[in-house]
Amino acid sequence: MQEALLKNRLRVLRAEREWSQGELSQKLGVSRQAINAIETEKHDPSLELAFRMAKLFKLPIEKIFTPETE
Numbered sequence: 001m002q003e004a005l006l007k008n009r010l011r012v013l014r015a016e017r018e019w020s021q022g023e024l025s026q027k028l029g030v031s032r033q034a035i036n037a038i039e040t041e042k043h044d045p046s047l048e049l050a051f052r053m054a055k056l057f058k059l060p061i062e063k064i065f066t067p068e069t070e
Contacts, residue, residue, distance in 0.1 A: 004041040006065045
C-alpha cells in the first residue's frame with residue numbers, strides 16, 4: 001500500500017456530525033476499514049470517493065483534503 005499524499009479533515013467532519021466510522025462508511029458505500037485508512041492517512045481515497053465525500057459533507061474537495069506538501 002502506498003503512503004497517503006493527502007492530509008484530510010475527515011475525522012473532524014465526521015465527529016462534528018456525531019457519525020461513527022461505520023455510519024460514514026454506510027453513507028459512502030465503502031468499508032469501515034477504508035474510512036479508518038483514509039482518516040489515519042494510510043490511504044488516499046479514489047477520486048470518485050473524494051467527490052462523494054465532498055457531496056455528503058456539502059464542501060469543496062479542497063476543504064476536506066489538502067496535499068501533504070502544503
